[in-house]
Amino acid sequence: MEEVDLVALRERAAGIRVAVIGAGVAGLVAAREFAGLGFAVDVYEADERPGGAVRSGELAGVRLDFGAESFATRGGHVRKLIDELGIGGLVVDADPGTGGAWLAGLPGGKAAPLPKGGLLGIPASPFAPDVRRILGTGGALKAYLADTLKPVLTIGHAHSLGRLVRTRLGDDVADRLVAPITHGVYSADPDDIDPDAAAPGLGAAITKTGRLFSAVDYLQAERRGAAKAPGAAVQGISGGMGRLVDALVADAEAQGVSLRLSTPVMQLEREGDSWRVRAVAGHPDAADSGADAARARDADAPDAAEGGPRDDLGAAADAERGADAPAGPGETAAGAMGDAAPLYDAVFVATGEGAARRLLAPHVDGLDPEPAQRGPAVAVVTLVLDAPELDAAPRGTGVLTVPGSFRAKALTQASAKWAWVREAAGPGRHVVRVSFGAQGEPPATDGLSEADAAALALGEASAMLGVALPAERLVAARVERFDQSQPAAALGRRAAVDRARAAVAKAPAALGVAGAWVSGTGLAQVVPDAKAEAARLRHVALWAGEAADESAG
Numbered sequence: 186m187e188e189v190d191l192v193a194l195r196e197r198a199a200g201i202r203v204a205v206i207g208a209g210v211a212g213l214v215a216a217r218e219f220a221g222l223g224f225a226v227d228v229y230e231a232d233e234r235p236g237g238a239v240r241s242g243e244l245a246g247v248r249l250d251f252g253a254e255s256f257a258t259r260g261g262h263v264r265k266l267i268d269e270l271g272i273g274g275l276v277v278d279a280d281p282g283t284g285g286a287w288l289a290g291l292p293g294g295k296a297a298p299l300p301k302g303g304l305l306g307i308p309a310s311p312f313a314p315d316v317r318r319i320l321g322t323g324g325a326l327k328a329y330l331a332d333t334l335k336p337v338l339t340i341g342h343a344h345s346l347g348r349l350v351r352t353r354l355g356d357d358v359a360d361r362l363v364a365p366i367t368h369g370v371y372s373a374d375p376d377d378i379d380p381d382a383a384a385p386g387l388g389a390a391i392t393k394t395g396r397l398f399s400a401v402d403y404l405q406a407e408r409r410g411a412a413k414a415p416g417a418a419v420q421g422i423s424g425g426m427g428r429l430v431d432a433l434v435a436d437a438e439a440q441g442v443s444l445r446l447s448t449p450v451m452q453l454e455r456e457g458d459s460w461r462v463r464a465v466a467g468h469p470d471a472a473d474s475g476a477d478a479a480r481a482r483d484a485d486a487p488d489a490a491e492g493g494p495r496d497d498l499g500a501a502a503d504a505e506r507g508a509d510a511p512a513g514p515g516e517t518a519a520g521a522m523g524d525a526a527p528l529y530d531a532v533f534v535a536t537g538e539g540a541a542r543r544l545l546a547p548h549v550d551g552l553d554p555e556p557a558q559r560g561p562a563v564a565v566v567t568l569v570l571d572a573p574e575l576d577a578a579p580r581g582t583g584v585l586t587v588p589g590s591f592r593a594k595a596l597t598q599a600s601a602k603w604a605w606v607r608e609a610a611g612p613g614r615h616v617v618r619v620s621f622g623a624q625g626e627p628p629a630t631d632g633l634s635e636a637d638a639a640a641l642a643l644g645e646a647s648a649m650l651g652v653a654l655p656a657e658r659l660v661a662a663r664v665e666r667f668d669q670s671q672p673a674a675a676l677g678r679r680a681a682v683d684r685a686r687a688a689v690a691k692a693p694a695a696l697g698v699a700g701a702w703v704s705g706t707g708l709a710q711v712v713p714d715a716k717a718e719a720a721r722l723r724h725v726a727l728w729a730g731e732a733a734d735e736s737a738g
Contacts, residue, residue, distance in 0.1 A: 194222070194727070195222065195223045197727060198222045198223035198224050198727065199223045199224075199225075201224045201225070201530045201531070201726050201727065202224070202225045202226075202227075202527070202528070202529045202530050202531075203219045203224050203225070203226050203227075203529055203530065203531045203532070203533060203722075203726065204226075204227050204228075204229065204460065204462045204527075204529040204531075204532045204533070205219070205226060205227070205228045205229070205532075205533045205535060206228075206229050206450045206462075206532065206533070206534045206535060206536055206540075206544065207228075207229070207230065207237070207534065207535035207536040207537075207540075207700065208228050208229075208230035208232075208235035208236070208237070208434075208444060208446070208535075209235070209236060209237025209238065209239070209535060209536075209700065210236070210237060210238075210239055210429070210430070210433070210708060210711055210712065210715070211237075211535040211699040211700045211701070211704070211711050211712075211714070211715040212228060212230075212237075212533070212535035212536075212699075212700075212715075213228070213235065213430070213433040213434065213437060214266070214433070214711075214712055214715040214716060214719070215533050215535060215697070215699060215715045215716075215718070215719040216228050216437050216442050217433065217436060217437060217440070217442075218715075218716055218719035218720065218723065219533075219719060219723060220437065220440035220441060220442050221440065222723060224723070224726070225441070226437075226440075226441075226442045226443070227442075227443045227445060227462075227527070227529075228437070228442060228443065228444045228445065229445050229448050229449070229450050229462065229464055230444070230445065230446050230447070230448065231447070231448070231449035231450075231536075231540075232446065232447070233446055233447045234446065235430055235433075235434055235444065235446065236252075236427060236430035237252075238252045238253050238667065238701075239252055239253045239426045239427060239429060239430050239708075240252035240253075240427060240665070241424075241425035241426065241427025241428070241430075242427075242663070244567060244569055244661050244662075244663050245569040245614075245660045245661040247569065247606075247609045247610055247616070248424055248425055248427075248609070249425060249567060249599070249606065249616060249663075250425045250426050250427065250599075251565065251567055251663055251665045252426075252565070252665065252667070253426050253708065254421060254425075254426060254597070254599065254603075254618075255279070255419040255420060255421040255426070256419060256420060256421070256426070256707070256708040256709060257418055257419055257707055257708070257709035258418050258419065258420055258709075259418060259709055260709055260713065262708075262709060262712045262713040262716075263708045263709055263712050264276065264420070266429075266712055267422070267429060267432075270429070270432040270433065270436055271432065272422070272428060272429070272432050275422045275423045275424060275428060276420050276421070276422060276423075277420060277421050277422065277423050277603065277604065277605055278420055278421075279419060279420070279421065279582065279602050279603065280582075280601065280602060280603065280604050280607075283578040283581050283582050283598075283601040283602065284298070284578070284581040284582070285298060285299055285301065285581050285582065286298075286299050286580070286581050286582050286583045286584060286585060287299060287580040287581055287583070287584045287585075288319060288361070288362075288365055288584070288585050288586075288587065289580075289584045289585070289586050289587070289590065289591065289648075289649045290365075290586045290587035290589075290590025290591055291319060291361060291587060291590075296580065296584070296649075296651060297315070297318045297319050298315055298318075298581065299315075299365075299585065300313060300315040300316045300319065300362070301315065302405055303362070303401065304384055304387065304401045304404060304405070305346060305363060305366055305367070305375075305378075305380070305383055305384050305387075306358075306362040306363035306364075306365065306366035306367070307350060307354070307358070307362065307363060307397065307398075307401050308358075308362065308398070308401065309398065309401045309402035309405050310398060310402065311324075311325035311326075311328045311329045311354075311358075311398065312325055312329070316362075319361050319362065320357055320358065320361065320362075324355075324357045327355060327357070328354045328355050328357065328358050328398075329398070331353060331354055331355050332353050332354055332396050332397050332398050333396065335352075335353060337395035337396070338353075338391050338392070338395050338396065338397070344379070344676070345375075345376050345377070345378070345379070345380075345676065346363065346367070346375045346376070346378040346379070346380040346383060347359055347363070347364075347374060347375035347376030347377070347378070348376060349380055349397070350363050350375065350397070353396075353397040354397060354398075359375060360587065360588075361587055363375045364587065364588050365585040365586060365587055365588065366585065367383075368585075368586075368588050368594050368595075368623050369585045369594060369595045370672075371383075371672035371674055371675070372560075372561035372563060372594075372622065372623040372624055372669060372672065373561070373623065373624045373672055373674075373675060374588075374623075374624065374625075377624065377675055377676055378672075378674050378675065378676070379674055379675065379676045379677070379678070379679070382673060382674040382675075382678070382679050383674035386404055387400060387401075387404065390403045390404050421603055421605075423605040424605065445464070445466065447466075447467050448464050448465065448466045448467065449464060449465055450462055450463065450464045450544060451463045451464060451465060452544070453532060453544050453545070453547070453548060454526075455548055455693075455694055456528065458530070458694050458695075458729065459528045459529060459530060459694070460528065460529045460530075460531070460532045460694060460695075460696075461526045461527070461528050461529075462526055462527060462529060462532065463526050464526070530695060530726050530729075531694075531695035531696070531697070531722055531725065531726040532695070532696055532697070533696075533697040533698075533699070533718070533719065533722055534696070534697065534698045534699075534700075535698070535699045535700045535715065536700060537668070537670060537700065537702060538556050538560070538670040538671075538700075538702035539555065539556060541698055541700065541702065542554050542555060542556065542685075543555070545689060545692075545696065545698065548692055548694070548696065549688050549689050549691075549692050549696070550688060550691070550692075551684070551688045552685055552688045552689065556670070556671065557681065558671055560624070560668065560669040560670040560671045560672075561622060561623050561624040561625075561626075561669050562622050562627055562628055562631075562666065562667065562668050562669065563620060563621065563622040563623075563628060563666070563667045563669060564620070564621045564622055564628035564629075564630040564631070564638070564664060564665065564666045564667070565618055565619070565620050565621075565664075565665050565666075565667070566618070566619045566620075566621070566630065566638055566639060566641075566642035566662060566663070566664050566665075567616065567617075567618050567662065567663045567664075567665075568616070568617045568618070568619065568639065568642055568643060568646060568659060568661075568662050569610070569614065569615075569616055569659075569660040569661045569662070570614065570615045570616075570617060570643075570654065570658045570659060570660060571613060571614055571658055571660055572613070572614075572615050572652070572654060572658045573612075573613040574652050574653075575598065575600070575601070575615040575617075575650070575652060576613065576615075578598060578601035579650055579651055579652055580596075580598070580649065580650050580651065581598075581601065582597065582598060582601050582602040583595065583596050583597040583598055583601075583602065584596045584649040584650065586649065588623075591645055591648065591649060592621065592629040592641065592645055593619050593620060593621050593629070593642070593645040593646075593649065594620055594621065594622070594623055595619075595620040596617060596618065596619050596620070596645070596646055596649050596650070597617070597618045597620075598615065598616075598617050598650070599616040599617065599618055600614070600615040600616045600617075601615075614660070617646050617650075619642040619645055619646050619649075621642075628666065629641060630642070630664060630666075631666075635662065635664050636662075638662075638664045639659060639662035639664070640656065642662070643656065643658075643659055643662075669706075670701060670702035671702075672706065673704075673705035673706065673710075682702070682703050685698075685703065686698060686703055690721070695722055695725045695726050695729060696722070697718050697719065697721065697722035698718065699711070699714055699715040699718045699719070700715075
């Protein structure tokens, strides 16, 4: 293998200028990768603050997470990044003493602990006590007989998770166990979820065992030693996940990266092998721009399903803040920043899907300028409560709901889940996050004032927790709304995203794209994907000239 002259490589890199559009985690990670080799990097962000779905702030004197609150430990990618940034000492585990999450909205208004050890809500055995508590003994027997007496499944592929479960196990399993998980994790109905994408290996296990319950048991047996209560595969950061963003920004600035906040990018113009970025610095509407750009993937589903397909439930994932604000009054996109718009050798787009497509489509053959289907919207209402009755964590770390039983879909009692939140809040004071909205179901808080949204969330929290929480218990509230991309596990989504990314990679000039809409949601997906795409674009930018010469020759 030919040795690489690192000095020459860095000298070559020093002459390359890259624009990163979007300062969510994907964009900041990519900027770090580029700057680390010596590229000159400018990061453009439409919002007045970086971080995208990872957002922290102060409420009632306590610094809290308002978006992503944790990260999945699988793969070790996020923890490695945190350690590299020097904040590994702030990483914390969820409090093991509070138990798992609960399921509310069962027949008769009942609630029960969410069963452990399942897959997408499908249990390994319908006769496990925590499963029978939800299905009833008769319901458990009915599901078992349905799976056992039906013909053996010789081909494990199923087009729809909902159809698979209803056909093999019946409506009760689909509605009471699976639907709360898919609504909480994906903001989607199980009928719209591709089981191959959501649970890799399930199809092969079904083919091997012939039964759905047996297939789940087979998969769980492979990791029996790691079977834990939901939520065991996530960690957080003391003081909030916003500390990760702070560390990324500090690292970027130390490497000379220019971070341009409140500067939405309006248009990309190709000039030969270079790109001119048209942006509006200090645009007055920047904080409200890119309304359809994803901010969080399920920013507050509780840790109820964290043992399922997405282990970072409650860690939303990381969709980036939009960069597609409209031009200001009397101003055209092409005229933004005038002739002073800078030229770049490469552009890395790390916004939400809508913004990314509109910026890239004019330059990428076959890329649609709009998403085929708009993603779900989610509103997260964070409540600070003076409620000593929540000291005992009556519903563990949080609650998922049976769709249709509540106006809210999920709740996290952050002061039960995280010791640092509990200590910061103080004795008798608790932090509860209530999540609204799913695909085809706008958040119930839409159109409400912040006071009315807080009152609605308080009422839902009281019912979901089974504890009376009168209005005078409310100390402070914060409402955040997130527009999401379609979940990676949605039917047909993976193929559509793969086509989009392949089209971007074939663009005649150096372009890259990252973010939750292409990687899948959650920092455990976003971080390694952003690194890999940055590495690809870095290679293209470094060696584009040689590739062109070889092609010409």
